[in-house]
Amino acid sequence: MTYARRAWIIFYKDLLVERRSKEQTNALLFFCLLLLFLFQFALGPDRDRLAAALPGLLWLGFILAGLLGLGRSFLAERENDCWEGLRLTPGDKSAIYLGKLAGNCVLMTAVEVVLVVLFGVFYNVDLWTPAAPLALVLALGTIGLAAVGTLFAAMTTQVRARELLFPVLLLPVQVPLLLATVSATQALLLGQPLADVAHWLKLLAGADAVYVTIGLLTFEFVLEG
Amino acid sequence: MIAAQDLRKTYGPTLVLDGVSFALAPGQCLALLGPNGAGKTTLLRLLATLLRPTSGALRVGGIDALREPDRVRPLLGVVAHGSYVYEDLTARENLRFWETMRGGDASPARLSAALAQVELDTVAEERVRTFSSGMKRRLGLARVLLTQARLLLLDEPFTGLDRRGRKWVNEFLQAFKAGGGTAVLATHSFGGGLGVADRIGILGQGRLLLDRPAADLSPEELHRVYESLTEGAEAGA
Amino acid sequence: MTRALGWLAALGLLAGLAAGFGYAPREAVQGNVQRIMYLHVPSVLTAYLAFGLVLLGSIAYLATRRPGWDRLAGSAAEIGVLFTGLTIVSGSIWGKPTWGTWWTWDARLTSTAVLFCVYVGYLMLRGLIDDPEARGRYAAVVGILGAINIPIVHFSVKWWRALHQPSTILGPEPSPIDPAIGLALFVNWVAFTLLFAYFLSRRIEIARLEEQT
Numbered sequence: 126m127t128y129a130r131r132a133w134i135i136f137y138k139d140l141l142v143e144r145r146s147k148e149q150t151n152a153l154l155f156f157c158l159l160l161l162f163l164f165q166f167a168l169g170p171d172r173d174r175l176a177a178a179l180p181g182l183l184w185l186g187f188i189l190a191g192l193l194g195l196g197r198s199f200l201a202e203r204e205n206d207c208w209e210g211l212r213l214t215p216g217d218k219s220a221i222y223l224g225k226l227a228g229n230c231v232l233m234t235a236v237e238v239v240l241v242v243l244f245g246v247f248y249n250v251d252l253w254t255p256a257a258p259l260a261l262v263l264a265l266g267t268i269g270l271a272a273v274g275t276l277f278a279a280m281t282t283q284v285r286a287r288e289l290l291f292p293v294l295l296l297p298v299q300v301p302l303l304l305a306t307v308s309a310t311q312a313l314l315l316g317q318p319l320a321d322v323a324h325w326l327k328l329l330a331g332a333d334a335v336y337v338t339i340g341l342l343t344f345e346f347v348l349e350g
Numbered sequence: 351m352i353a354a355q356d357l358r359k360t361y362g363p364t365l366v367l368d369g370v371s372f373a374l375a376p377g378q379c380l381a382l383l384g385p386n387g388a389g390k391t392t393l394l395r396l397l398a399t400l401l402r403p404t405s406g407a408l409r410v411g412g413i414d415a416l417r418e419p420d421r422v423r424p425l426l427g428v429v430a431h432g433s434y435v436y437e438d439l440t441a442r443e444n445l446r447f448w449e450t451m452r453g454g455d456a457s458p459a460r461l462s463a464a465l466a467q468v469e470l471d472t473v474a475e476e477r478v479r480t481f482s483s484g485m486k487r488r489l490g491l492a493r494v495l496l497t498q499a500r501l502l503l504l505d506e507p508f509t510g511l512d513r514r515g516r517k518w519v520n521e522f523l524q525a526f527k528a529g530g531g532t533a534v535l536a537t538h539s540f541g542g543g544l545g546v547a548d549r550i551g552i553l554g555q556g557r558l559l560l561d562r563p564a565a566d567l568s569p570e571e572l573h574r575v576y577e578s579l580t581e582g583a584e585a586g587a
Numbered sequence: 588m589t590r591a592l593g594w595l596a597a598l599g600l601l602a603g604l605a606a607g608f609g610y611a612p613r614e615a616v617q618g619n620v621q622r623i624m625y626l627h628v629p630s631v632l633t634a635y636l637a638f639g640l641v642l643l644g645s646i647a648y649l650a651t652r653r654p655g656w657d658r659l660a661g662s663a664a665e666i667g668v669l670f671t672g673l674t675i676v677s678g679s680i681w682g683k684p685t686w687g688t689w690w691t692w693d694a695r696l697t698s699t700a701v702l703f704c705v706y707v708g709y710l711m712l713r714g715l716i717d718d719p720e721a722r723g724r725y726a727a728v729v730g731i732l733g734a735i736n737i738p739i740v741h742f743s744v745k746w747w748r749a750l751h752q753p754s755t756i757l758g759p760e761p762s763p764i765d766p767a768i769g770l771a772l773f774v775n776w777v778a779f780t781l782l783f784a785y786f787l788s789r790r791i792e793i794a795r796l797e798e799q800t
Contacts, residue, residue: 127453130450130453131450131451131453134446134447134450134451135451138436138439138443138447141438141439141443142436142438142439145438145439145477146438201436201438204436204437205432205433205434205435205436205437205486206430206431206432206433206434207432207435207436209400209428209430209434210432210434210448211451212400213398213399213400213423213426213428214423214448214451214452214453215420215423215424215452215453216420216453273732276728276732277729280712280725280728280729283721284712284715284716284725285715285716286715290708290711290712290715293707293708293711294708294709294712294729296704297701297704297705297708297733298705298732298733298736300701300740300743301736301739301740301742301743301744302743304743304744304746304747305743308746308747324746325746328739328742328743328746331739332739335736335739336732339728339731339732339735343649343727343728343731343732346649346724346727346728347724347725347728349724361718362717362718402720
């Protein structure tokens, strides 16, 4: 029970800090808007080309936002030696990972919702009809990204050149997730039923389970640093 | 309470601690003096299980601190430079967070009592960002109060405090000792802390050059001994 | 021990060359360029061996904290990256005359490229941390994640390829029918494994010496 309390208080604390400082979330959401423009300008005015690239762009935007948002997961802990304070707390350190993971999932979900809405509006794409199955793909993709991102963010917090190392470590590991989510999203947007992308969903679910498990098991080794 | 034996710590080629051994009985306070770079912070961090020594043995409260650091940690109260506060949380929220993380009872009544004891109850709902360094230090002590620690490890607790703040920390330490607690404090200033110390240790070049009961040395003698012992250290550094 | 390995590896490679170019027949469809498979396939097999050792060393290091395991993991990763690079390059060289292009996103090449990137990141992480204890720990976490990710990558890439290009017989598959080719392949694989063992042994030795200074 203490484990759950500790995970919860980490989550709650991060929420409070974020709500008070506001800097991170607002900037991140604004970044999503900028990405929209970026993609449009990069791909040109051709409507069809944009529509065809849409699933990829959606997840690309999501990963880019993730690189920014997740990399900062442990930034608050760098102030006033709070990281050290966490090291001194007794008990299973994976509770900290879980709390941080939950917070990051919430953050990334907010980013996604914004991206999806922006894409729907600006690129005039119907994202409402396949909303339910799409939400499932989004949820599975989010967990996978956040699971590895939280772990690597903790690691790179203590390392030189962390802003560079974080994407370098995270992106190759995310490749299977990217392939799965983009393929599944594409199929769903073309109107295919959920059953058609079942194998992708299973891959995502399996990968998520693996990543979260590794995160839970190895976080204490990362925190020690 | 503490039994340290031949603690050595190297960072790559640099030798920071070169065979430090000492023992500290419960209810006693050891003041560690030494110039910057002598290894005071490293030694404290070793005692706090934040670092592992390159070699040596350490027992805290009868527990092997190297094998079972997690069993030692509940006994410890660490007051370090960083003070472990989240700037965007209020004083009360900070206490609630740390006490919950410790697995203790974070009920509002307990938190209020701790805040009152460090005279921060009037600003309990203010964000720590608005606090002076002295107030942050007091908040750190409130956190330690809640933990019911048996061993207090303080790294330069008087730095950045005004006279009132120093007096405050001294009184806190006296009360802590009176309650049976043990303390190790590292400082490079002679003003604060020495009044409350039962033992004085001088750390230089990674070694404990002196380890005597405080009663043995008058302040002038202490100054002299300190200068002569650390002269070599500073010249060599 | 290391010297013996070195000599054995050299002998093995010579034997492999002889088998690949002398003994094995010229492949009917692809011609002589197919012979690069004797380099490509053993390379990728050796790379997987290397990363398997990284996984082993990483887990063992976290469990025991003995620096020897970390040295194994780090050294194996370096050599693994080397052989992965070799795999990609040899695959590319094979691809140019065969498909007309230096690079193609076929399943195996893509998976191998991703593997390459994961462990280059691993090496970069090691390079950026000076404290050997922290380096060992962090690298171990990445090493474990990277290795366990391999089958996930494999399946995702395979299904992805199936979407875009159903049923192509791409990839320098060894023909299982001709025993001569099979034998040449086997000889080269043994030679490469010996070479890997030699490199690994040397690299661990260097790592141990480095740590002493």
